Amino acid sequence: MVDEHKNMSSDDEYQFPQDEYVTTGTESHAAPEAVADQGVVAASKSVRFKEIVDRLFGSVLFRNKRILGAIIATLVLIIVFRFFYSNTPVPVKPVVQEQQQPIEQPSNGGMLNSLDALKAHSSQARSQIATLQGQVTDMQSAIQQLQTSHQQLQQSIEFLNSQIKDLSTEMNKVLSAAKLKSSAPQVVYHLRAVLLDRAWITSKNGETKTITVGDKLTDYGTVRSIDPQTGIVMTSSGRKIEYGPNDR
DSSP states (O other): OHHHHHHHHHHHHHHHHHHHHHHHHHHHHHTTTOGGGHHHHHHHHHHHHHHHHHHHHHHHHHHHHHHHHHHHHHHHHHHHHHHHHHSSOOOOOOOOOOOOOOOOOOOHHHHHHHHHHHHHHHHHHHHHHHHHHHHHHHHHHHHHHHHHHHHHHHHHHHHHHHHHHHHHHHHHHHHHHHHHHHHSOOOOEEEEEEOSSOEEEEETTSOEEEEOTTOEETTTEEEEEEETTTTEEEETTSOEEOBOTTOO
């Protein structure tokens, strides 16, 4: 009965807009006849429109109440169902614990052995470094000795060069003098008169000289002997001074 009454009231509410449309239609037909009352008619239309909207939303809300009731009942059933099944025990799988392997801790003996090995290695490294330093020092001293010997060798080479230059200059002088002597004609003397220890000689140029034993003559050397019997004067060069072919 209540539902029928609600349906009847809702039908009445939905029939009300038709009446409104009818009244608005009649008012629209009557509007040309009453132009002076347009403001009043517009105000009444706005009021009627608000009433229609309120009634429409009221009917919609009334229908939505049924839907809301059904949704709430469904939610209650779901909650009861979950509560019922939550009390049932759920089989739990046993957790397998992994056995951790024991960590081997280093023994004190191993650490001591490693320290001893490090000490021995460091001592060996120090000895090697000392040996290398000694070798480097020896090499430096050897290099210094080589440098000093090189300097001495350079000095001796310079001295030899100077000696060679001096010898070459002297040789050039000797050679030049020999060339001059070889190019100049030899002087030739002839005997003009002779005594026991004295002789008179003349050259091709007409030069006349008196000589005794021990005198020096150009191109003849030193007078060695004077022989008045043979008329020969001997010199150190081996050359003889004799009478000319026309002087005897």
